[in-house]
Amino acid sequence: MEEKLEHQFVTNLEKHQNIVHKICRMYTSDRESHNDLFQEITIQLWKAYPQFRGDSKFSTWMYRVALNTAITLYRKSKRDIRTQDYDEVSFKIKTDEYNDETEQQLKLMYKAVKELNDIDKALVFLYLEDQSYREISETLGITEVNARVKMNRIKKSLKNIINP
């Protein structure tokens, strides 16, 4: 029974690991911290897995547990210092698809998002992941109206980053 649960969990996480990696990239600034946070999220997901009833999608459930771990349970280590090489890969896309200017603009935007506070970053992350305002409000424990208002404010503040 336990083995079946383990297998089911690891298979699910392996399939959806991109979500966790994206959260780790948002909340850490070097590779080692990225791996630390990934591990802590995996442990928390596994501990909470028996409570996952399957009435929501595994990925939706993951957003909540993973973000909770990143913004509440995980204690940033002292070595979480931004490194140049990590910044370079922080928002990397296939270069043959885009010209340099587009890629630079995307990196600039990504950098601006990374500089937001933990809560605003979570809000923006869920928005970028195409979560509805209802889902965002349920994940963060705020009202839908407040999630919309805050999101509009953040959008405004980030508006002129690539077209000043």
Place this chain on the structure above:
Amino acid sequence: MDGLEFLKQNWKKQEENLPRLSYEDIYQMIWKRSSSIVKWIFVISIVELLLSTLLSIGLADGNFWADMEEIHLKNFTIGLYVVSYLITFFFIYRFYRNYCKISVTDDAATLMKNIIKTRNTVKIYIAYVLISEGVTAIIVAYFTLKNHTALQDAENVAKYNFEALDWLKFIAAGLLLLGVFLLALWLFYKLIYGILLNRLKRNYKELKKLEF
């Protein structure tokens, strides 16, 4: 198009460049030890509860009760101990209840609120222990001094007579000692919980700000 919309349109395209862990890598990870702040808060809180309970039991040896009898405080002290045990059990129960409520599957605001509540239960208990020990110490000191002439080892009774200035000195020294002790304790707490809880409190404040 504004900046965030532009990023959103291209968001999925970063996925090809994300790290990729194998089934085996993830399987190994689920057996690793957690280093979450909740685990640390739980361990520290249990140590605090145990130490403060042991402190009040440890201080009450045979000599202590004999001394209490001499200064006519035995019944008072027994009453005090019964009340303090009841209060201790109440706090342990509250701590356990609050701790059980902490769930990583709750929304972020509820999770943070429950962690802070659990932490506060222990904080109030520690404050209660300190205040009650302080009050008890003052009462005991008062009765000891009041009864000192009756004690056998007081050879020269006149030497023990306190005048107004002596009382003042005695109270000032007591307050100073208490102040230094509390300051050291406060600094110690600031250090431990500053490391563990600063980020959580800051984020909780941010979330609460969104509600207005």
